[in-house]
Amino acid sequence: MAIDLVWIVLGFALLLAVFLPTAVERFPLSTPMVLLGVGAIVGLAPMPKGFTFSPQEHEAFVLHASEATVLVALMGVGLALDRPMRLRSLTSWRAWAPTWRLLAIAMPLGIVGVSLLGWTLGLAAPTALLLAAALAPTDPVLASDVQVEGPQTEAPQEMTQETEIDESDEVRFALTSEAGLNDGLAFPFVYAAILWASEGSPSHWGWKWLAWELVGKVALGVAVGLVVGWVLGKLFFRLPAKKYRLADAGEPLAALAAIMCSYGLTELAGGYGFLAVFVTAMAMRQAERGHRYYADMHAFIERLEQILTLVMLLLLGAAATNGVLSHADWRSAVIVAALILVIRPGGAWLSLLGRRDDTAKAVGLTTGERWITSFYGVRGIGSIFYIAYATGHADFAGSDWLWSTIALAIIVSVVVHGSTVTPAMNWLERHRTNHGRALADA
Template identity: 55%
Template sequence: MSADLIYLVLGLALLLAVVLPIALSRCAVSAPIVLVGVGAVIGLLPFDKYGLDPVSQQAFTEHLAELTVIVALMGVGLALDRPLSLLRPRSWRGWSLTWRLLLIAMPLSIAGVALLGWWVMGLAPAAALLLGAALAPTDPVLASDVQVEGPSVTDDHDEIEESDQVRFALTSEAGLNDGLAFPFVYAAILLATAGPVAEWGLKWVGWYVIAKIAIGVIIGVVGGWLLGKIAFRSARESLAVARRGEPLLALGALLAVYGLAEVAQGYGFLAVFAAAMTLRSQERGHEYHETMHSMIERLEQILTLMVLLLLGIALTNGLLAALTWPGVLVGLALVFVVRPLAGWVALRVGHRSEPIGVAERWAIALFGVRGVGSVYYLAYAEGQAVFPELRELWSTMAFTIIVSVLVHGIFATPVMRRLERIRAAAA
């Protein structure tokens, strides 16, 4: 990609970051829809052929999506008010909706998409599993319309609690499933490179499912705890950044924790989210959490706008060239059938322990937004193994993201407002 185009995309991203949030605040059309459309128009302009192709520019695509996701995960972790502590088992009950979505809805979605990819699209088992693993996780980047708005700060710590079950469930699910989908991405890579499951199944469970998750969580929790202690309670003025209100701690924390987790062979996505949650748990009512979140949110907006503009440009420069009618059916099935049914089943299991209304249950099941995380997983797998159907996978994934952006972008705001009115009437 040429330097001139990079300047153009960065400039447009910054300008739109200033204008769009307010301009679209009362519209049913979301910013991602506008940005993809603007990018598509830019892609039609008579520039030199700069080859904006995720297949040929795998490293750039992977690292841009990677940075966008970890910034979003930091923001999600800082935004959640509901506590979660490894040392307080009772706190886990408040996350029961999240656990059901992660342990039931996500595996069902992966299996459903993989089965459709194999049966409808005729993909090889490894490619079908990769498609399922990449598309199943909900996205922390593009789901801002249905997520919690930010951390609540108050002197009374007992008052800090999310009352909106829909926003909490979708936010916490997006924060955790980007890391928990990684074992299935690795399973697809191993299936493509290491032969039958019998040859690597035990290693996959022991290392990719258990050990790498544990490493990521431990590094995240310890890193967040240490940084929180230093920032809030250090006697040295130079280290007590919370008292100075220096927001760059959040950026430094996410990069350091992510890098350490990756060096240690753990899942960096989980480490960043765990670090953010642990940092948030310290001095919960301190306004510094809001300061950090605001900075991360602005950086996330810029990166997201850039990714969406580039996605739009790629759409009109061949990204959908390998899309087939079976691929269209799989993408539509995920958005309208697989995720809603998987989410509904997950929320019906054990629903008496944390009852929610039918409208809220359907909202959680339906609003599983697909986005930048899927781009990262597919680009990462491309760098690890050879998948002959790679271009078809990219086209199908891009189509699914566009459908998700359109459908969820149009209906998210009206549906969330409707739920707020229902809760207000019930109160």
């Protein structure tokens, strides 16, 4: 009986996943919002004895399911980004300036802000830091409405090695690239919370953390990602025997193999695998930037991501009506509201200061673009992974409260951002159109 019910629920949910994107595109709703609602309804339905879901009781499953979801999403993001990142080009580094600002300024400000707020409200210092670190990354899984759409490709006869393909939407590029990188860059701060909870004062481990967790593992993740991406690019596009080139065969499963190789090798070497997977995807795109094979791989990864996200959102919704929010209190509400309405928007706005001129060679964000980029920092599946990972490696005071607060933050973020993103992006498009007409008439 129980297993039959699982098949029915999953079948119904998959039908929803197929129909929802088209059904809700004209409404101030997002697919994640509806899936959370369906999960909540499922959680309220009568279930066989013992057939309930709690992330604390199923921590190993939650850890690996969220890990797989984030990994697939990071590969998808890396394949979708069209803007090149050439390490030896100053122009290329400048073109990524919004991303670097969000990572180097907005993310640390967010961690400091949530940590200080939690500590002020009575949380133990390691617990406050873990909460801040887990909520630091924006989510590449749930932010599809503000992401770039996918890789641009060209017909093989039109491609050259120097094909220039770039992003045209600075807001979508900034939010997508930020989400691709900050999942890996949040890890050092999660480790800091683990060390604080298990080894005591930062004076005992601070220098070790700075040298290895913050610098060494990041460098290792980037290095392994670059090497794996370069090697796979050669295998896919440059093998002397054309019949062995996967790019010509169009086999999209290679994207899944790239995830596993990059993540496994990096974790084995001691680096940050999340970071490596994103870098691997970016490095692969340098081989043949406009090849249609990227679209094939991205389409496959996108479908897999949808299925994994579907499962995670249904489970989160079911858990929300089965007690995962029971430990949330007024402190949870204050922290979540401050994060979504003040800390993230304020920190990101400050990091993006510097208005551009609306010219063909403009660099940066307009005022309207900066406000929208600052506000849409969706929290999601990565936060679930980090909490599951940290609580499995150290004892934190108030771990049940942490789970409730993280779940509340994700749900509120999905609802607030999901219900406003369509009107906001429509407003931005109208503003761009009107501004373009004004320039043309001048």
